[in-house]
Amino acid sequence: MGRYGSIKLFRLFGIQLELHFTFLLLVAWVFWSSWQDGDWRRAIWSTALVLLVFTCVVLHELGHCLMAKRYKITIHRILLLPIGGMAQFGHIPRKPLRELLITLAGPMVNFLLAGILRILLGSPWEWVYGDFRYGWVDLLYSLLFFNLAMGIFNLLPIFPMDGGRILRAILALRYSYLASTRAAVYVAMPLAAGGVLVALLYENVSDIMALLFAFIFVGGQLEYKMVKRSESLRGRKIGDLVNRNFITLRGEVTIGKTRGILEEQPSIEVVFLEERGRLRMISRQRFHQIASRVPADDSLLPITQSAQTYLDAEWPLQLLSDRFREDDYGIFPVLRGGVLIGILDTRNFNFAGKGKSP
Numbered sequence: 562m563g564r565y566g567s568i569k570l571f572r573l574f575g576i577q578l579e580l581h582f583t584f585l586l587l588v589a590w591v592f593w594s595s596w597q598d599g600d601w602r603r604a605i606w607s608t609a610l611v612l613l614v615f616t617c618v619v620l621h622e623l624g625h626c627l628m629a630k631r632y633k634i635t636i637h638r639i640l641l642l643p644i645g646g647m648a649q650f651g652h653i654p655r656k657p658l659r660e661l662l663i664t665l666a667g668p669m670v671n672f673l674l675a676g677i678l679r680i681l682l683g684s685p686w687e688w689v690y691g692d693f694r695y696g697w698v699d700l701l702y703s704l705l706f707f708n709l710a711m712g713i714f715n716l717l718p719i720f721p722m723d724g725g726r727i728l729r730a731i732l733a734l735r736y737s738y739l740a741s742t743r744a745a746v747y748v749a750m751p752l753a754a755g756g757v758l759v760a761l762l763y764e765n766v767s768d769i770m771a772l773l774f775a776f777i778f779v780g781g782q783l784e785y786k787m788v789k790r791s792e793s794l795r796g797r798k799i800g801d802l803v804n805r806n807f808i809t810l811r812g813e814v815t816i817g818k819t820r821g822i823l824e825e826q827p828s829i830e831v832v833f834l835e836e837r838g839r840l841r842m843i844s845r846q847r848f849h850q851i852a853s854r855v856p857a858d859d860s861l862l863p864i865t866q867s868a869q870t871y872l873d874a875e876w877p878l879q880l881l882s883d884r885f886r887e888d889d890y891g892i893f894p895v896l897r898g899g900v901l902i903g904i905l906d907t908r909n910f911n912f913a914g915k916g917k918s919p
């Protein structure tokens with residue numbers, strides 16, 4: 562299981578599909594609750610519907626991803642949560658037309674699926690007024706309506722849902738990216754808050770919808786903050802933000818000696834240990850976690866980690882969000898011309914764009 566409780570499934574068109582473990586709880590809950598107030602046949606039917614619905618959610622996300630791939634955007638993964646799917650991109654394109662096409666591709670998949678089901682099954686209205694038997698025809702008709710609903714729902718202008726992204730992209734054709742994002746978020750806030758209220762007040766709307774709208778409300782704020790931050794970092798290099806609070810030690814270094822150095826120089830955040838031409842490192846925080854359990858005479862070497870990934874001071878900062886997944890973020894040594902000049906804590910730069918759509 563991944564750091565955030567996600568389970569890797571398989572790759573589709575080279576894109577990793579992951580499942581959050583709570584998704585399995587949802588499937589189990591659907592099976593159990595329909596088994597409680599029905600029979601096993603209904604339980605299997607409902608479970609099959611949930612699985613098919615989420616297959617359509619994956620196809621919707623794939624629509625976004627395959628369009629994004631045309632523009633050479635890195636796609637980290639598609640994550641399935643009980644409230645929907647989420648495609649995580651290395652970055653969200655700032656060219657409005659591209660964002661428009663990538664965003665439209667998702668709901669279009671749903672309308673396409675609804676169209677195919679309509680052709681296969683015939684008019685849904687006869688089915689609506691007929692008997693509901695929990696058969697496979699009912700299953701496919703339910704799926705037809707679900708795809709229509711999902712396509713339309715996603716087009717609501719509630720940023721960061723697809724409709725909100727479309728609004729932002731249209732505004733960005735004329736106004737600045739930041740101002741357009743802000744406007745889209747201002748439009749979204751009352752709508753998302755209203756969605757939470759409606760979902761809570763009306764009993765025939767599931768509580769999961771309230772959760773979804775709350776998630777969207779917060780998601781809009783977070784993405785706006787992220788855009789603000791990444792706009793301020795645009796055109797800057799890794800070297801511009803390098804943190805020089807490090808020290809390099811050589812030879813036999815003990816835990817006690819290191820502790821002394823850290824006490825004397827409280828600004829130091831990372832200790833590098835050069836060992837046979839290779840760099841090993843440990844952060845101040847990690848040192849204090851481990852060192853209290855280790856005798857002062859012990860060597861520092863075993864508790865350091867070898868530096869695997871180096872950043873180059875000349876690389877643009879934007880490259881980080883393309884190359885790294887959030888899970889991989891951490892402290893990295895930064896080199897200039899092959900010489901260690903400092904560290905960069907990439908956990909401070911949360912500008913990995915996320916395409917979120919239920």
Ligand SMILES: [Zn+2]
Nearest residue numbers: 667668723918
């Ligand atoms: Zn979408």
